[in-house]
Each structure stands twice: as C-alpha cells, then as structure tokens.
Amino acid sequence: MPVEPDPVLPLLWRHVVPQEAEAPRRGPRQRLTLDRIVDDAIALADEEGLAAVSMRVLARRLGIGAMTLYTYVDNRSDLVVLMVDQVVGRRDLPPMPGTLRERLRLVADVQLADCREHAWLLDVTGVRPWLGPHVGDRYEWQLSAVEGVGLDDVEMDQTVTLVVGFAANVARSEHAVRAAEKESGVSDLEWWEANAGPLGEFTAHRDYPLAGRVGQAAGEAYQAGTDPARELSFGLERILDGIEAYVSSR
Amino acid sequence: MPVEPDPVLPLLWRHVVPQEAEAPRRGPRQRLTLDRIVDDAIALADEEGLAAVSMRVLARRLGIGAMTLYTYVDNRSDLVVLMVDQVVGRRDLPPMPGTLRERLRLVADVQLADCREHAWLLDVTGVRPWLGPHVGDRYEWQLSAVEGVGLDDVEMDQTVTLVVGFAANVARSEHAVRAAEKESGVSDLEWWEANAGPLGEFTAHRDYPLAGRVGQAAGEAYQAGTDPARELSFGLERILDGIEAYVSSR
DNA sequence: CATTTGTTCCGTACGCCGTACGAGATTGTG
DNA sequence: CACAATCTCGTACGGCGTACGGAACAAATG
Numbered sequence: 175m176p177v178e179p180d181p182v183l184p185l186l187w188r189h190v191v192p193q194e195a196e197a198p199r200r201g202p203r204q205r206l207t208l209d210r211i212v213d214d215a216i217a218l219a220d221e222e223g224l225a226a227v228s229m230r231v232l233a234r235r236l237g238i239g240a241m242t243l244y245t246y247v248d249n250r251s252d253l254v255v256l257m258v259d260q261v262v263g264r265r266d267l268p269p270m271p272g273t274l275r276e277r278l279r280l281v282a283d284v285q286l287a288d289c290r291e292h293a294w295l296l297d298v299t300g301v302r303p304w305l306g307p308h309v310g311d312r313y314e315w316q317l318s319a320v321e322g323v324g325l326d327d328v329e330m331d332q333t334v335t336l337v338v339g340f341a342a343n344v345a346r347s348e349h350a351v352r353a354a355e356k357e358s359g360v361s362d363l364e365w366w367e368a369n370a371g372p373l374g375e376f377t378a379h380r381d382y383p384l385a386g387r388v389g390q391a392a393g394e395a396y397q398a399g400t401d402p403a404r405e406l407s408f409g410l411e412r413i414l415d416g417i418e419a420y421v422s423s424r
Numbered sequence: 425m426p427v428e429p430d431p432v433l434p435l436l437w438r439h440v441v442p443q444e445a446e447a448p449r450r451g452p453r454q455r456l457t458l459d460r461i462v463d464d465a466i467a468l469a470d471e472e473g474l475a476a477v478s479m480r481v482l483a484r485r486l487g488i489g490a491m492t493l494y495t496y497v498d499n500r501s502d503l504v505v506l507m508v509d510q511v512v513g514r515r516d517l518p519p520m521p522g523t524l525r526e527r528l529r530l531v532a533d534v535q536l537a538d539c540r541e542h543a544w545l546l547d548v549t550g551v552r553p554w555l556g557p558h559v560g561d562r563y564e565w566q567l568s569a570v571e572g573v574g575l576d577d578v579e580m581d582q583t584v585t586l587v588v589g590f591a592a593n594v595a596r597s598e599h600a601v602r603a604a605e606k607e608s609g610v611s612d613l614e615w616w617e618a619n620a621g622p623l624g625e626f627t628a629h630r631d632y633p634l635a636g637r638v639g640q641a642a643g644e645a646y647q648a649g650t651d652p653a654r655e656l657s658f659g660l661e662r663i664l665d666g667i668e669a670y671v672s673s674r
Numbered sequence: 675c676a677t678t679t680g681t682t683c684c685g686t687a688c689g690c691c692g693t694a695c696g697a698g699a700t701t702g703t704g
Numbered sequence: 705c706a707c708a709a710t711c712t713c714g715t716a717c718g719g720c721g722t723a724c725g726g727a728a729c730a731a732a733t734g
Contacts, residue, residue, distance in 0.1 A: 177610050177618040187626040201710025202700045228691060239713040241693080250692065251607070297549065302604050302615065304639055310632055317634040327641035329658065330634075335597070336590070336659040343589035354552050357501070360427050365552065368427035376437040382560055384567040384580075389554055391577035408579065409586040416666030450731045451681025478720060489684040491722080500721065678733070684726095691720070700711075 182252045186259055186306040208246050211236060212256045216292070219257065223356070224294035227253075254298055259306030261292050267315045274421065275414050277319035281334065282341040282410055289345030293353075296346050324424045333417055340413060344406050363397070432502045436509055436556040456486060458496050462506045466542070469507065473606070474544035477503075504548055509556030511542050517565045524671065525664050527569035531584065532591040532660055539595030543603075546596050574674045583667055590663060594656050613647070 184191075185208065214236055219227050229250060233240040247253045265288060270277045289295055304310060316334045325333060355361050360368075377386070396405070434441075435458065464485055469477050479500060483490040497503045515538060520527045539545055554560060566584045575583060605611050610618075627636070646655070 177614045179622045180615070180619050183619060183622050183626065187629075190629045191626055199710065200700090200702045200708070202712080204711070229693080230691080233713095241695095241713050241715095242711075244693075245711055245713095299547065299600060299603055301600070302612075303600075304635075307626070307630060310627070310630070310635055313639070314632050314635040317638050321634055327638045328645045330638050331642035332655075332658045333662075335593075336662065339590065339593035339659075340586070343585075343593065347585070350549060350551070350553075353549055362552075364427045365430070369430050369433060372429045372433050376433065376441055376557070377560070379437075379440045380557060380560070382564050384571055385554075385560055385564040388567050388577045388580050389563070392581035395578045405582075408582045409589075412583075412586065412666035412670055413663055414666070415669050416662035416664070419665050419669065420662055448731070449681065450679070450729085452683080452729045454682070479722080480720080483684095491684050491686095491724095492682075494722075495682055495684095676734080678731105680729105680731085682727100682729075684728105686724090686726105688723085689721100692718100694717085695715090697714090698712085700709100702707105702709085704705100704707080 181248055182255055183305070185247070185252070185256060190307050204245065206236060206238065206246070208256070209260070211243070211246055212253070212260045215253060216257050216261050219294040220292055223353075224254070224297045227257075227294075255301055255305060258295065258298055258301065259308045261295070262288065262306075262312050263308030267312070270315075270319055274320070274323055275418060278333075278337050278414055278417065279410065281316050281319050282337050282406065285338045285341035286345055286406060289342055290348070293345065293349040296342065296349055323421050325421065336413060336417075337410070340409055341406065344409070347405075366393075431498055432505055433555070435497070435502070435506060440557050454495070456488065456496070458506070459510070461486060461493070461496055462503070462510045465503060466507050466511050469544040470542055473603075474504070474547045477507075477544075505551055505555060508545065508548055508551065509558045511545070512538070512556075512562050513558030517562070520565075520569055524570070524573055525668060528583075528587050528664055528667065529660065531566050531569050532587050532656065535588045535591035536595055536656060539592055540598070543595065543599040546592065546599055573671050575671065586663060586667075587660075590659055591656065594659070597655075616643075 188208065211232070215227050215232055218232060218235060227250075229243050230240045233243050236243075243253075247256070265284065267284070268280065271280060304313065313334075316338065317330055320330045320333050351362050354365075358365070382389075438458070461482070465477050465482055468482060468485060477500075479493050480490045483493050486493075493503075497506070515534065517534070518530065521530060554563065563584075566588065567580055570580045570583050601612050604615075608615070632639075
C-alpha cells in the first residue's frame with residue numbers, strides 16, 4: 175500500500191509557495207485565517223500550557239464552533255506542528271558574531287529564550303523534524319555557526335544538536351519546577367517546607383552522603399537564583415571548551 | 425493556609441520504612457500489592473507508552489475494577505511517580521571504574537539504557553526531583569563519579585546534570601522517530617519516500633544551502649545506523665573533554 | 675454474642691477530550 | 705435557474721480522570 179503525501183506540508187509552506195490559493199473557491203469564504211488560528215493557539219499555550227489547547231477551548235476563543243476548526247486543520251497534532259513552525263519563525267535571527275565560541279553561545283541563548291517564552295515547545299513530541307520553513311531557517315542559521323571551522327557534515331549536525339539540546343535541558347529543568355507548582359498548586363518553597371520533615375525521617379533510614387550534601391547545595395544555589403544565566407553557563411562553557419578543543423585539534 | 429505533607433511520600437518510601445504497616449487493619453485485605461500494580465503499569469508503559477496507562481486499562485489488566493485502583497493510589501500522577509522510582513530502582517548500579525572519563529561514560533551509558541528500555545521516562549514531566557529512594561540512590565551513584573576530583577558541590581551537580589541530560593537527549597531523539605512512526609502508522613523511511621517530492625518543491629522556493637547538505641548527510645548517517653553508540657559518542661566525548669580540561673585546570 | 679466502625683471493592687455518573695458524521699447555509703459554475 | 709462544492713457547526717461516540725455512594729467484609733467494641 176503506497177503512503178500518501180502528508181497533508182500538513184502544504185499548510186506549513188503556505189506562505190512560501192503562493193500556489194493556487196488565489197483561485198476562487200465555491201462556498202462561503204473562510205471567516206478566519208490559519209495564521210490567526212495558530213497565533214491564538216500559541217497565545218493559549220503560552221498562557222495555560224499545551225494541554226489547555228483543546229479544540230473546543232481554542233474554537234470558543236476564536237468565536238467559532240469547535241468543529242469548524244477542522245475545516246482549517248485536519249487534526250490537533252497538525253495544529254501543533256503549525257504552532258511550532260510559526261512560533262519558531264517569530265524570532266528574527268541575529269547575524270553570527272566572529273568567533274566560534276560567541277556563535278555557539280548565541281545559538282544556545284536563542285534556543286533557551288524560545289523555550290523559556292514558549293515552554294510548551296518542550297512538551298511537543300512525536301513531530302518529525304525539518305518539516306516547516308521556519309524550522310528549516312532556524313536549522314540553517316544554527317548550522318551557519320559551525321560552518322567553515324573544519325567539521326564534516328555529520329559533525330556539524332551533532333555539534334548543533336549538542337548545544338541546542340543542552341539549552342533545551344536548562345529550560346526543561348526550569349519548566350519542570352513551574353509545571354509541578356502549577357499542577358499541585360503548591361509553590362516549590364512551600365512544598366519543601368511542608369515535606370522536609372517527613373522526607374528527613376525517610377532518608378534517615380538510608381545513607382545519602384553525597385546526594386544529601388550536594389542536593390542541598392544545588393537546591394540553595396537554585397533557590398537563590400542569582401543569575402538565570404548562571405545555570406546555563408557552567409555546562410555550556412564545558413561543552414564549548416570541548417568543541418573548541420576538537421576543532422583546533424584537526 | 426498551611427500546606428499538607430505530600431501523601432505520595434510514604435508510598436514511595438514504603439520499603440525503606442517498615443512503619444506500622446504490620447498493624448492489622450479493618451475490612452478485607454487488599455487483593456493486590458502496590459508493587460504488583462506499579463510493575464504492571466511499567467510493563468504497560470513499556471509496551472504501549474505512557475498515554476496508554478489509563479486507570480481503566482491498567483485495572484482491567486490487573487483484573488480489578490477501575491475505581492479499586494484508587495484504594496492503592498490517590499491519583500494517576502502519583503502512580504507515575506511510583507513508576508519512575510520503581511523502574512529506576514531495577515537497575516543495579518555497577519561499581520565506578522578508575523578514571524573520571526570512564527566513570528562519566530558509565531553514567532551516560534546507564535542513563536541511555538534506562539531511557540531506551542523505558543522511553544516513557546522521557547514523557548514524565550512535572551515531577552519534583554529527588555522524591556523516591558531509588559532516584560536518590562541513582563543520584564548518589566552519579567555523584568560518586570565526580571567525587572574527589574576537585575569540583576565544588578554545585579559544580580558536581582551541574583556536571584552530572586550535563587552528562588545525564590545529554591544521554592537523555594540522545595534517547596529523546598531516537599524516541600521521537602519511534603513515536604512519530606507509531607502515531608502516524610508510517611515508518612520513517614516510508615514517510616520520506618512519500619514526501620521527498622512535495623517537500624522538494626517547497627524547499628526549492630527557499631535557500632537551504634547548509635541545512636539541505638548537512639540534513640541529508642545526518643539523515644543518511646542515522647538511517648545507516650551503524651553503531652547505536654555512535655550518536656552518543658561525538659557529543660559525549662566533547663563534553664568529557666570539556667569537563668576533564670576544567671578539572672585539570674584547577 | 676451483636677453492634678459499630680473503618681476498609682476494600684466497584685458501578686454509576688459528570689465533565690472533559692478528539693473527532694466522525696451529516697444537515698443546513700452559502701457561494702461559484704454550467 | 706439548478707447543481708455542486710465548500711464552509712459552519714450541532715450531535716454523538718468512545719475514551720479519559722475521578723467524585724460519590726452503596727455493598728461486602730473484618731476487626732474493634734459493647
């Protein structure tokens with residue numbers, strides 16, 4: 175059985191390929207644009223999380239019937255794909271600075287900023303990469319940071335993946351705390367105040383010499399929250415050291 | 425309003441603290457053990473994914489009524505917390521080898537293996553870390569890899585986070601492909617065969633000099649799938665280079 | 675012994691979810 | 705004008721988590 179082309183692709187690339195959208199179609203005009211719908215879906219996800227973007231809630235927000243959404247989009251997961259590409263396309267990508275180190279730092283900063291502003295991006299799974307034009311633009315821009323430094327093609331991809339993945343992990347750990355607070359309705363600090371006692375009784379039955387000491391230090395450092403960039407910097411600098419060493423060794 | 429202690433904690437630590445579980449309780453004995461329930465939930469998640477672990481389906485698998493599950497667990501998210509700690513506790517942790525590099529490689533390998541065998545771990549979000557005894561054991565073990573090399577406490581945590589997070593990202597990218605295949609019912613290869621044409625028409629309207637070249641090379645390298653460890657090695661070795669350089673510079 | 679009390683078990687029901695289906699309204703085409 | 709295609713959207717189905725209440729049961733109490 176042959177596989178049909180994915181119907182979400184023409185939607186993703188709708189602004190790149192003007193196509194025959196100009197041909198007048200029968201029936202009433204659509205009252206909304208797909209851009210408007212996806213923008214509202216993004217706003218909703220920013221405010222309430224990806225799970226809150228249900229077809230009914232989004233439709234009500236847009237002032238249309240729930241099923242009307244399905245005349246714009248085949249299903250919910252296609253909508254999420256469109257959201258990702260559209261939100262990635264919003265950021266205009268600064269020109270690459272001079273040194274490799276500065277370039278990769280910029281790549282990480284941009285990724286972290288996007289994931290912080292749209293934490294639901296971290297919840298998007300099961301999407302084939304490299305689908306939409308803006309994601310393509312982003313990948314192209316990221317690769318331009320490591321072009322011409324002596325890496326082969328596969329290594330370029332792996333380097334970008336490494337840096338971008340690390341930035342996403344930083345955002346993910348931040349997001350995990352917020353998500354837990356939101357789900358339970360209890361702030362992180364309140365939770366620890368209420369549970370330090372019971373937890374202490376339990377851990378007393380086991381030995382956690384390192385975890386106890388280090389966990390506390392890391393928790394305080396995080397709680398102090400001096401520089402939000404601080405969490406990023408240690409890991410990122412180690413990664414960049416490793417990449418620079420590799421590049422200059424060739 | 426004071427916050428109550430989290431009722432999932434006694435469940436998590438039930439095997440560590442024998443507590444008053446021995447006291448005979450009124451009413452009929454519970455027909456199942458919590459361990460059995462969580463084990464079945466883990467098996468179900470391994471087979472069908474975390475989303476397939478619904479209270480009804482799990483209860484049917486266990487041969488009990490759906491609502492009976494709530495006499496063992498307060499709610500579904502508590503069940504997931506128990507699943508995580510229990511599955512993390514299954515692996516027995518090998519002793520740490522001699523060099524820092526070997527140690528961190530082992531930490532990464534173990535993390536990757538767990539995430540590959542139980543890909544649903546990557547879907548677990550909103551869980552406060554450091555909750556259960558086995559997660560604590562794991563963290564203790566991971567920290568022992570970087571103990572005594574000259575890092576301060578916060579740096580030890582960041583180093584472990586860096587390595588573990590990278591291994592998880594490798595598993596995540598593998599999982600993303602499988603998840604997309606499962607959701608759409610179309611294998612990755614089939615999808616690209618069916619969509620290479622349309623996608624080519626779209627990308628022809630835009631310039632992706634690097635992304636086109638590198639994406640193809642990376643895709644082929646992945647498709648060839650020579651050594652599964654290969655994907656891990658490049659990024660991990662760069663990270664370890666960076667960590668070693670930092671450690672020896674102090 | 676009988677009664678009370680706290681548990682376990684679980685059927686029913688409510689309000690969510692994604693979405694299949696089909697009826698009516700609206701528009702361009704022959 | 706009639707026809708055909710398209711948009712809009714109410715209804716409905718099967719899933720989800722889980723609140724609630726009743727029945728069965730076993731230990732504590734009289």
